[in-house]
Amino acid sequence: MNRLYVPDPLSVGGAVRPAPQQARYLLGVLRLQPGMAVLLFNGRDGEWRAVIESLGKRDCLLRVETQTRPHCIPPDVELVVALVKRGPLETIVEKAVELGVRRIRLVVTRRTNADHTRVHRLQAIATEAAEQTGRVEIPAVTEPVKLEALLAAWPAERRLMFCDEAGDDPGAAWGGSVGRAGTVLAALAPGETPWSVLIGPEGGFAPEERATLRNLPYVTPVTLGPRILRADTAAIAALALWQAAVGDWGGLKP
């Protein structure tokens, strides 16, 4: 069944008018008729079944019937991602939402080219992904900030998994002092602490950024295997490992 995000309050018997674009989709693309049902969520009241009560040429009225799922907030993991190219960045936002992040923070690093970011488009992608993946809330995509500024305001209790893909010496990092993502995560108890996952730009982090990150008490540098991963692959792999080990995929213990 089709799922829509709406800002309206949702309760038994309530009336909802979808936004013009949503109405066009329901009426023009899906060709829904009065009496047919959709699922609605607003980020606060869970998921509700609603039926089309009446329709005009360009809009329709939905009547809210019953709650189908309670409100639910996913585990506290967020993605911090450098502004990579538009295609991979849009993929990353879509996939991070499917993988249950609470929010997506965009950061500007030394090797970032930041000219092209349209946060409202990324937020629209996040909203659509939340509709399709069955979430009952929408992760926020925040305006880009400089990495230094983000770290300066970092909350003490939140840990940061630094995916050190583009290290200056991957060979040494792999066998050396940097942890393997799977091993690091497998040693944690589920849900213990809020985490962020940091994914760098195509050109990697600058040496001074890497040195800064590695020396911060809340940072855990990790590697993701012996092959070079693109930013989007690394983001999806790291978030999947986090959800499997620490998040709501059920843990690694039998």
Next chain:
Amino acid sequence: MNRLYVPDPLSVGGAVRPAPQQARYLLGVLRLQPGMAVLLFNGRDGEWRAVIESLGKRDCLLRVETQTRPHCIPPDVELVVALVKRGPLETIVEKAVELGVRRIRLVVTRRTNADHTRVHRLQAIATEAAEQTGRVEIPAVTEPVKLEALLAAWPAERRLMFCDEAGDDPGAAWGGSVGRAGTVLAALAPGETPWSVLIGPEGGFAPEERATLRNLPYVTPVTLGPRILRADTAAIAALALWQAAVGDWGGLKP
């Protein structure tokens, strides 16, 4: 440094003429000059440094100098993927190569629309991904076969992780008899057995396909968390978990 796949034998002092398309890239896009170096691999002899010895208008001659990495075959995991839409399928092939699969088998299932597949294009994507991700061999992309035919010829020692995303009752599957991918994989010893990971089409597997798969002795059905994942997200997540637990990402034990 730029990496190229070439079919030629590679040894000290050998001469290699890149294919016309590769020469265009080296000369026209990268504007390489005589004396500049590239890395070569052929799927048999590891990785070698070569320098441009001479160049014409449309081709160039590379002289092989020294081996930079020995030949290396990744752990034995393959991806079996239904023919999903072209965009996601191309993403899946690229990412599966980055995540170290040995080969990619395309399958036709009941709910697959198979009209559009161009295996040679997918093979070209796999080759380019292998060049960029630092592999010294190229995973094969095989011609589509029907799921029944694939299962009828299945090798007894190979296990099949069936990512049962589009189950007819995800709620029951999640809390019920189907294992969680992380838990199942965490219980295995690294490198013990060859594995395949099966990802279904957008519409999911048909009920009779799911029943067949679940009853096969070599099949382990698993879930990938409580949210609905697209096929490309599921493929990347499942392969990352496999590599972290069983493959060459180092295992989950400290």
